[in-house]
Amino acid sequence: MESLKRPGGRSARVRDAVRQATLAELAGRGYGGMTVEGVAARSGVHKTTVYRRWRSVEGLITDALELAREEPWPIPDTGSVREDLRGVVALVHTGFADPSGGPVASAFITAAMQSADAAVALREFLAARHRQAAVVVRRAVERRELPSGIDALEVIRVAVAPVYYRLFVTHEPVSAQDVERAADAALAAARAGVLRGDDGETVVDQAASTRSTPLG
Amino acid sequence: MESLKRPGGRSARVRDAVRQATLAELAGRGYGGMTVEGVAARSGVHKTTVYRRWRSVEGLITDALELAREEPWPIPDTGSVREDLRGVVALVHTGFADPSGGPVASAFITAAMQSADAAVALREFLAARHRQAAVVVRRAVERRELPSGIDALEVIRVAVAPVYYRLFVTHEPVSAQDVERAADAALAAARAGVLRGDDGETVVDQAASTRSTPLG
DNA sequence: CACCAATCGCAACTGTTGTAGCTTTAATGT
DNA sequence: ACATTAAAGCTACAACAGTTGCGATTGGTG
Numbered sequence A, B: 001m002e003s004l005k006r007p008g009g010r011s012a013r014v015r016d017a018v019r020q021a022t023l024a025e026l027a028g029r030g031y032g033g034m035t036v037e038g039v040a041a042r043s044g045v046h047k048t049t050v051y052r053r054w055r056s057v058e059g060l061i062t063d064a065l066e067l068a069r070e071e072p073w074p075i076p077d078t079g080s081v082r083e084d085l086r087g088v089v090a091l092v093h094t095g096f097a098d099p100s101g102g103p104v105a106s107a108f109i110t111a112a113m114q115s116a117d118a119a120v121a122l123r124e125f126l127a128a129r130h131r132q133a134a135v136v137v138r139r140a141v142e143r144r145e146l147p148s149g150i151d152a153l154e155v156i157r158v159a160v161a162p163v164y165y166r167l168f169v170t171h172e173p174v175s176a177q178d179v180e181r182a183a184d185a186a187l188a189a190a191r192a193g194v195l196r197g198d199d200g201e202t203v204v205d206q207a208a209s210t211r212s213t214p215l216g
Numbered sequence C: 001c002a003c004c005a006a007t008c009g010c011a012a013c014t015g016t017t018g019t020a021g022c023t024t025t026a027a028t029g030t
Numbered sequence D: 001a002c003a004t005t006a007a008a009g010c011t012a013c014a015a016c017a018g019t020t021g022c023g024a025t026t027g028g029t030g
Helices: A010-033 A036-043 A047-054 A057-068 A081-097 A102-112 A116-133 A135-142 A152-170 A176-191 A206-211 B010-033 B036-043 B047-054 B057-068 B081-097 B102-112 B116-133 B135-142 B152-170 B176-191 B206-211
Strands: none
Touching (some): A010 A102, A047 A057, A057 A116, A081 A102, A081 A135, A102 A116, A116 B152, A152 A176, A152 B176, B047 B057, B081 B135, B102 B152
């Protein structure tokens, strides 16, 4: 085992302290106000150490992002695509609106816009989320609520995109109605057959697409 | 007149030089590499002057954004909503993909995430763009290609959102097919009646909604 | 138990960013 | 032309992010 060589030693303690301090600084000062020195001071770890192991603010954030990828996501399963999709979009919205986790989540988006490493980490993080959320669409196809041949990942993207657009591009407020309309719009597009995959199969992800049994 | 006190004087020359240098630095170094000193050096204006009048990097970008709001936009008018909407989304995409203007446009998005002033400036900039693009939807309603009672601004938002989402959130590549699918999805949602305005009238903007003559 | 490699802490140093006080320039009005 | 005054230029400096070399500590290993 490489990473478990010294599981509970000083290095591990230092790592945890720095990670926690990174999240705290991110929540408190935001991405713009965050600094390596601040994280070092808050964590009690010397700044030289932080510079050596994490290299920069981007490194700290990338590390935190890779951690966050672990946590699962309470994907809804109501029996109705409409409700499920609305639930997924609402989950995204509250994730950013929540006073505790919101600033950190927003900081991840900001960081990814300015650091290639963070961008890669965020892309993989979101790809994992998309794959989880896509189950909602696959279940709908199996239930014959939606035609087969749908690109499930694209449905998710189209559903959540307007919320991100409002939050991070136009900086408009996002109402509950906006959330519902975004989900419903993606659903309508899917029903109209606009969001088909290239191969005519229901696409969820590489693994799932070989498992899926097209019914239509 | 307050701002026109010395229209062609030294202050005006300084202002223009700094604005031009801001755009050049933004295009060259990007948002992350941009610095007030760099702009000052490139413009030939002393750095204290730039600090006094623009305060910070965000101030420089906000000023540039307010300038950019002036330029009009070649909204397509093909006689088909489908083509028009696709054209609008393609316009957005190329605006960011273009090697010359792309970095500057991207920097605006980035700056707005870290500066409240820049966020306000960007919101107003995009609101103006949305209003311009919404004509495409209004024409479609008049042509009876779409039912009346549609929130035209929301159609535009839903149409462009997936492109922004890919560009600035997931950092995935954006293909021509992605552009078309985004536009088509918004159109399908509009046809399905998902993107209705609250009052049941076709909404374009405050001014236009009083001018518009609902036909359906 | 003693050794060795890895990691962390420390203090001093460098370069850059942003600020303050004062002087000089140039646009406007008489 | 000339006085007035707002704005730009200049020097010096304070604050801070990031780097480096070296010594101290930790934890695995024979």
